[in-house]
Amino acid sequence: MQLSNRLHMGLRGQQRFNNISGYTVLMVLAAVFMVPLYWMFSTALKTQNQTFAIPPEWIPNPAKWDNFSAVFDEVPFARFYANTLFLVAANIVGHLVSVTAVAYGFARLRFPGRNILFLVMLSTLMIPYQVTLVPRFIMFSKLGLINTYWPLILPAFTGSPFLIFLVRQYMMSIPFDLDEAAYIDGASRFDVFWRIILPLTRPALMLVIVFTFIDVWNDFLQPLIYLNDPNMFTVSLGLSFFQGARETNWNLLMAGSVLAMIPPLILFFFAQKQLIGGISVDGLKG
């Protein structure tokens, strides 16, 4: 056999070995990450007795699918779902309106103090929002807005520094010639914003929607502080309430957890590219 050929075979063998060891590591890690999820899902399908079996049943037989409907019967889970979706929608609308407008102002218009204001906005990211929690609570309670959704919605209409930064960076990359050409054609500033910049910013707006959805869906501390009527609870708050009320019903608690993770999961599969790509982009430019 010729030397070059033998060398080639050797390299292929090495390659195959790398592939096999690579996949082995990948599989082991996948198991580590997925097993708790499997445990959650399988517990959700057990009867209460099965959850306390030793050794545990890996595949519950029979699978008790009606745990999922039991969650809806025993706690107002449908209500929690609707409440959370409403909050998510309101926050997305708020962010879309405010974040795009503010980002446009910072990215495309010149005004005295722009850079200083932008720096001030970025520096607010460094200060934990928890320091504002108590005064905000006092403010909303003096306005009589405790146990309403206003404290969880209003701030969204003033934008979020992080999202504004993200969208502004994106808008900066759009050539200014487009604005100039539109102005020459007699377009107003609002026209340029609405008809030219916004449509071109669509990928960044997708990120705004995804991030807002996940943040609001997962938020726990603020609903905990502002809401005390169980009929107004969000999914996260409802779940924790459920945990306190019936500590040992792990099958139903896990069924509820499965239901709680479905919307973000669906969103994740639709927006996977933007999500993982977007996070890494802003992670590096920050």
Next chain:
Amino acid sequence: MSVLTKRLTRSWTQLSDSERREALAGYMFISPWIIGFIVFFAGPIIASFILSFTRWNIVGTPKWVGLDNYQRIFTADPYFRKAVMVTLKYAVIYLPLEVICGILIAVVLNQKLRGIGLFRTMYYMPYIVPKVASSLVWVWVLNPRYGLVNTMLSWLGIEGPRWLSDPNWVLPSIILMSLWGVGGSAVIYLAGLQNVPDQLYEAASVDGANRVQKFIKITLPMLSPTIFFQLVLGLIGTFQTFTPAFIAAGRSGGPLQSGLFYMLYIYNRSFESMRMGYGSALAWIMTAFIMVVTLLVFRSSNYWVYYEAERKRTK
């Protein structure tokens, strides 16, 4: 501030008519953020500072007590000390683990193999599970008798600890829970890895460097800006950790307050015992601490963070 206004008014008078119109439009467009900044940020921060010198249970009028809250926090509040210790301990153990595991997983994910996207999705998935749900899952996974972890340990003949009911194991349990979501930062490191130019590795191979050498001499320095960024965010995040502690350790902090994270303590004082002044003082201490630490980390960054742009500048 007066310098600022002087500069602003000066530049304002120098503007032409059309420039002024543009500037007005600009202020209008950013006005939502300005309103939010005043109403939901700057105002509350100042209010919180003033409140921290008062005693107030939200009904009635606040009573001015001077430095009383701070004095009590630093000299006579065992819970404060406990909360600081718990949070710092968590930060010191968890943050390095997060960086190490995040980078290792990113390296694993950076192989050119078929189906790698599927694995990336699987590693990332725990990160998107809502915190309340993932905390509940882990409370159940770590159940001393019926839980997954102790069952698996028993196969090896090990009797697992009592996890969340044992004061010594509460913090490790919460660290384990957090590490489950490490896929979130692994993805960021992965992006960092993919930005490392191939030529660097090729040049190193020509010089006879092995894998480990390449990793230490090329990968780590090139990743250092990402590591730095993640550490700063992680540190701030640690002081804000609330949900896992609330769900897993319990709202009062678990056995012997072993899971009393600082944020949980602020919540307890402010909203459970309704002590607005005391809670504000606690929040201000946290803010000051975070700002000082962030500043120190930024200061230290020159010594260990490698920025390509900077190198080009000095050339």
